[in-house]
Amino acid sequence: MDYTPAPDRYERIPYNRCGRSGLLLPALSLGFWHNFGNITPFGTQQSIARKAFDLGITHFDFANNYGPPYGEAERNFGIHMDRDWHTHRDELIISTKAGYDMWPGPYGDHGSKKYLIASLDQSLKRMHLEYVDIFYHHRPDPDTPIEETMAALDQIVRSGKALYVGISNYGPEQAKLAIDTLRKMGTPLLIHQPSYSMLNRLPEEGLFDVLRKEQVGCIAFAPLRNGVLTDKYLNGIPADSRAARDPRYLKADFITPQLVEKLKKLNELALKRGQTLAQMALRWVLRDKVVTTALVGASRPEQLEENVRALDGADFSAEELRLIDEILAE
Numbered sequence: 166m167d168y169t170p171a172p173d174r175y176e177r178i179p180y181n182r183c184g185r186s187g188l189l190l191p192a193l194s195l196g197f198w199h200n201f202g203n204i205t206p207f208g209t210q211q212s213i214a215r216k217a218f219d220l221g222i223t224h225f226d227f228a229n230n231y232g233p234p235y236g237e238a239e240r241n242f243g244i245h246m247d248r249d250w251h252t253h254r255d256e257l258i259i260s261t262k263a264g265y266d267m268w269p270g271p272y273g274d275h276g277s278k279k280y281l282i283a284s285l286d287q288s289l290k291r292m293h294l295e296y297v298d299i300f301y302h303h304r305p306d307p308d309t310p311i312e313e314t315m316a317a318l319d320q321i322v323r324s325g326k327a328l329y330v331g332i333s334n335y336g337p338e339q340a341k342l343a344i345d346t347l348r349k350m351g352t353p354l355l356i357h358q359p360s361y362s363m364l365n366r367l368p369e370e371g372l373f374d375v376l377r378k379e380q381v382g383c384i385a386f387a388p389l390r391n392g393v394l395t396d397k398y399l400n401g402i403p404a405d406s407r408a409a410r411d412p413r414y415l416k417a418d419f420i421t422p423q424l425v426e427k428l429k430k431l432n433e434l435a436l437k438r439g440q441t442l443a444q445m446a447l448r449w450v451l452r453d454k455v456v457t458t459a460l461v462g463a464s465r466p467e468q469l470e471e472n473v474r475a476l477d478g479a480d481f482s483a484e485e486l487r488l489i490d491e492i493l494a495e
């Protein structure tokens with residue numbers, strides 16, 4: 166069926182400026198890591214992406230190896246692109262990445278210019294796009310000179326195949342080096358993509374300071390810790406959850422009785438705030454303006470409806486933040 170986006174889509178969520186740039190990103194963005202490969206029905210994928218856009222989520226995030234199998238999320242998006250999105254291309258911010266293993270041999274992994282340039286060409290073909298809005302180096306590569314990796318990003322922007330560039334999973338010192346190197350080349354770093362949630366606060370230990378000082382945007386990935394920071398695991402592992410269906414990256418043994426105790430306490434606090442646990446966890450990730458957008462995944466459209474309402478939640482009081490710290494430290 167033809168898709169007509171919701172006319173009120175730009176009245177649903179805020180758009181935040183990404184660092185010191187002209188680009189505004191929606192406070193929530195949609196990731197295509199899970200639920201867009203060959204194990205998810207095409208109709209489900211389509212309804213998630215359409216729901217996102219109807220809710221004002223204009224940013225879709227990919228990597229070369231999202232699937233399964235590798236490349237499949239981008240390949241499927243190419244079909245979605247032809248059906249739903251080609252008339253809305255200028256309303257979308259589409260990103261992809263390279264940096265993890267993608268194809269066999271020495272040229273399909275890490276951070277060489279050879280890998281990054283070839284990988285983006287492949288991604289564009291799979292997604293039926295002429296350019297992506299943001300291209301990322303997916304993880305730091307200690308064996309490739311940073312100048313080479315950053316020169317590849319600079320070349321990609323100058324060739325018109327990406328409008329902006331980002332880095333992901335870089336530590337504070339590595340990020341500073343990347344920022345300085347790119348700045349000298351005349352291609353400012355737009356954004357950093359770290360993992361950040363109540364259950365992973367590593368970016369608070371130096372990375373956020375760098376991004377704040379250098380005025381670089383931040384997109385926090387896995388803000389629900391792969392779905393753990395929701396109410397779904399409070400009473401066991403439901404059959405339709407990621408831990409049960411696709412445990413490659415979320416193993417059931419991560420959800421220990423001690424963790425469930427913490428989740429129950431957080432859930433109580435969320436209910437007192439008039440939110441679900443997922444909504445409170447997302448609101449918490451966005452409590453500091455250094456985070457431009459929270460990058461969520463969804464296995465069904467209803468999850469996005471719930472998650473977008475996180476943005477209506479009140480600011481945290483000092484007492485609520487103290488209580489959350491206390492629960493997380495237990």
Ligand SMILES: NC(=O)c1ccc[n+]([C@@H]2O[C@H](COP(=O)([O-])OP(=O)(O)OC[C@H]3O[C@@H](n4cnc5c(N)ncnc54)[C@H](OP(=O)(O)O)[C@@H]3O)[C@@H](O)[C@H]2O)c1
Nearest residue numbers: 196197198386387389390391392395406407461462463464
């Ligand atoms: N740069 C990197 O290295 C890197 C690494 C990982 C991810 N990412 C990016 O971050 C994106 C998000 O990662 P993620 O999917 O792990 O993030 P997440 O938002 O922490 O978890 C998403 C999952 O949580 C569950 N969920 C979401 N909303 C829910 C709700 N309201 N109630 C109950 N369950 C809910 C769904 O799983 P189920 O319903 O299936 O349980 C959903 O697929 C990825 O798609 C990717 O774009 C980047």
